[in-house]
Every structure is written in C-alpha cells, then in structure tokens.
Amino acid sequence: MADVAALARVSGQTVSRVVNASPRVDPETRRRVEDAMERLGYRPHRAARALRTGRTQTIGLVAATLASVGNARMLQAVADAAASRSYSLVVSTLGDRRDIAGAFERLREQGVDGAIVLNEATELARGSATPRDLELVVVDSPPDARFTIVQTDHAGGARSAVEHLLGLGHEVVHHIGGPEGSFAAAERERGWREALAAAGVPEPPAVRGDWAAASGFAAAKRLVAEAPTLSAVFTANDQMALGLVRALAEAGCHVPDEVSVVGFDDVVDAADYLPPLTTVRQDFDRLGETAVAALVAGIEADGPRGLPAIPTELVIRASTRRRG
Incomplete structure (x- = not known):
C-alpha cells in the first residue's frame, strides 16, 4: 500500500479509501490510485484487512433452495451487488433439513460479517434464535x-393484477396461491382478496401450489373440475401459470379466448410462453441491490431497520383479454 501511495503521490489513507470504495475520494485521485495499483499488481490482502478491521468483507446468503426461479434470480442479484462493493459471497442452502441454526453456524465458521435470508427461509429465521453477533x-x-x-410490494402487485382482470369484465377471479408459510404467497393472496372486496366481487376458494409448474398444473385440474364457469385466474407466480395454461389446454379451454391468466414475477421466459404471459414484474435486481446495501450499511455502521417496499409493475401481454 505504501508503494501504491508513493507512485500515485497520495497518502496511505487515500489508498485505503480507494480500496474500500469510499466516496470520500475525488475521481481524478481515484483514477491515479487505481492506475498505480494496476501498474504494481497490487491486490488487497483480505486476511490482513480482516485482522486490522475485524471484518472479512464476506457476506452470507441463506436460502431454503436455489431450485426456484425467484431464489435463483435473487442469488444472481445479490452476487452482483456484493461484487460491486468488493464483498465476497458464501451461500448456505437448507434443503430438506430446514436447519437454519446450522446454516447460520456454517456461515459464522466462514467468518461472514452478515447474511441475507431469502423468502421461504425467513419463516424459519423468525422462529429461531438468530445469532446476536x-x-x-x-x-x-x-x-x-x-x-x-x-x-417487494406483493399485495400491491396482486391488486393490480386482479383489478386488470376485473376491468376486462371478468365477474370472478380465481387464485392459485403459493405454499403455506411463505410471506410472499400470503401477501399476494391478501392483495387478491382486497381487490375483490373493493370491487364487491365474491371471493371464490383459493387453491394452493408450491411455486413449481407441476403444482400449477395440478391446481388447475381442480379449478377446471370445481369451477365450470372459470374465466379468469391470477396465479401467485409465473411457473404455476405455465402449469395452469397447460392444464387448460388439455381441458380444451383456450387462453385467453375462454380463460384469462395473469402470473407474478415476470421471469425471463414469460414473454415466450404460449400465449405470452400477462404478469406482475418483480424487480429482482433492485431487491438484491437493496438487500446488500442495507446489509453493508448495518455491517459498517448503524443501518436502517425499516425500508419501503419495492414497487411492482403490471406487464400486459396476450394471456388476458376482454370477456365476451
């Protein structure tokens, strides 16, 4: 670091600020320091820095599974946001064990400064003794x-989906919800109920899946059997919407001529479904960036405890149409 400082004609403290991505360095000085680092082949020594600061600049991520599209998208967003701050990332998945205490302990053994807990794992975090350190x-x-x-503003996104379907003249909007214990699924179901209540529309029984397309297919089979006048369905994610569309096709129901379908998430392939899926876009990149920014703020100072929900956007495609 002293060699870099001498070559860049700055103090060692300025080099440290550049290494730690401090905003307290003007662009020209930062450029000189980065050029000197490049010329000298300087790389920060993470272990030495950890001894000096008490922090490893490593964060953890705890997920029940990475098999779901939402969790995979969040992993990518968190990894990108961590890398942009020169933080390393360690991932711990729960699998069938549901042992979140063990996941926290594994992360602590890796010396992480903090951790992000995703989606289905949050229920376990709320019910467990979380590490104070x-x-x-x-x-x-x-x-x-x-x-x-x-x-994410799951309830608000769900309300926009249901209001869209009601505005197209559908008298009843059915719902395929996510799994029990999922906060996101419960919030999306709440938004569905609130939109129906605000419009004075009867609330049909919801059926439930587990986020996978196969569960959407099975739930749709129930809906077709139990709701012969089915004309509109809001599904809690895009994968279950895909299973729903397949089940409707096998039952001889055309989407959107006979049944309109709205999903949630706007996964990469949603525009390539047949038909292209109307869905609620969840901003995974912003969600991951916000989570990492909040965690780093908490590690390096006193970070915020309450943050506003991240808004969603209704994306209208060809899976919905006006009734009649």
Missing part, C-alpha cells in the same frame, strides 16, 4: 426488531 437482512418478512427487512 451476525448482522441480518431478511427478504420478505413481517416486521421483526431483530433484523432489517427488505421486501
């Missing part, structure tokens, strides 16, 4: 004083 940010959770919460 580990800064935590939880994605999608009811209020909890123990950690910072980052979440």
Whole structure:
C-alpha cells in the first residue's frame, strides 16, 4: 500500500479509501490510485484487512433452495451487488433439513460479517434464535426488531393484477396461491382478496401450489373440475401459470379466448410462453441491490431497520383479454 501511495503521490489513507470504495475520494485521485495499483499488481490482502478491521468483507446468503426461479434470480442479484462493493459471497442452502441454526453456524465458521435470508427461509429465521453477533437482512418478512427487512410490494402487485382482470369484465377471479408459510404467497393472496372486496366481487376458494409448474398444473385440474364457469385466474407466480395454461389446454379451454391468466414475477421466459404471459414484474435486481446495501450499511455502521417496499409493475401481454 505504501508503494501504491508513493507512485500515485497520495497518502496511505487515500489508498485505503480507494480500496474500500469510499466516496470520500475525488475521481481524478481515484483514477491515479487505481492506475498505480494496476501498474504494481497490487491486490488487497483480505486476511490482513480482516485482522486490522475485524471484518472479512464476506457476506452470507441463506436460502431454503436455489431450485426456484425467484431464489435463483435473487442469488444472481445479490452476487452482483456484493461484487460491486468488493464483498465476497458464501451461500448456505437448507434443503430438506430446514436447519437454519446450522446454516447460520456454517456461515459464522466462514467468518461472514452478515447474511441475507431469502423468502421461504425467513419463516424459519423468525422462529429461531438468530445469532446476536451476525448482522441480518431478511427478504420478505413481517416486521421483526431483530433484523432489517427488505421486501417487494406483493399485495400491491396482486391488486393490480386482479383489478386488470376485473376491468376486462371478468365477474370472478380465481387464485392459485403459493405454499403455506411463505410471506410472499400470503401477501399476494391478501392483495387478491382486497381487490375483490373493493370491487364487491365474491371471493371464490383459493387453491394452493408450491411455486413449481407441476403444482400449477395440478391446481388447475381442480379449478377446471370445481369451477365450470372459470374465466379468469391470477396465479401467485409465473411457473404455476405455465402449469395452469397447460392444464387448460388439455381441458380444451383456450387462453385467453375462454380463460384469462395473469402470473407474478415476470421471469425471463414469460414473454415466450404460449400465449405470452400477462404478469406482475418483480424487480429482482433492485431487491438484491437493496438487500446488500442495507446489509453493508448495518455491517459498517448503524443501518436502517425499516425500508419501503419495492414497487411492482403490471406487464400486459396476450394471456388476458376482454370477456365476451
């Protein structure tokens, strides 16, 4: 670091600020320091810095599974946001064990400064004794004083989906919900109920899946059998909407001529479904960026505990149409 400082004609403290991405360095000075680092082949020594600062600049991520599209998208967003701040990322998945205490312990053994807990794992975090020495940010959770919460406006997105379907003249909007215990699924179901109540529309029984397309297919089979006048369905995610569209096709129901379908998430392939899927876009990149920013703020200072929900956007495609 002293060699870099001498070549760049700055102090060692300025080099440290550049290495740690401090905003307290003007662009020209930052450029000189970065050029000197490049010429000298300087790389920060993470272990030495950890001894000096007490921080490893490593964060953890806890997920029940990475098999779901939403969790995979969040992993990518968190990894990108961490890398942009020169933080490393360690991932711990729960699988069938549902042992979140074990996941936290594995992360602590890796020396992480803090961790982000995703989606289905948040229920376990709320019900467990969380480590006091580990800064935590939880994605999608009811209020909890123990950690910072980052979440999407799931209920607002669901309301926009149902209002869209009601505005197309559908008298009843059915719902395929996500799994029990999922905060996101419960919030999307709440938005569905609120939109129906505000419009004075009867609330049909919801059926439930597990986020996978196969569960949407099975739920749709139930809907077709139990609701012969089915004309509109809001599904809690795009994968279950895909299963729904397949089940409707096998039952001889055309989407959108006979049944309109809206999903949630706007996954990469949603525009290539047949028909292209009307859905609620969830901003995974912004969600991951917000979670990492909140965690780093908590690690390096006193970060925020309550953050506003991240808004969604209704994306209208060809899977919905006016009734009649």
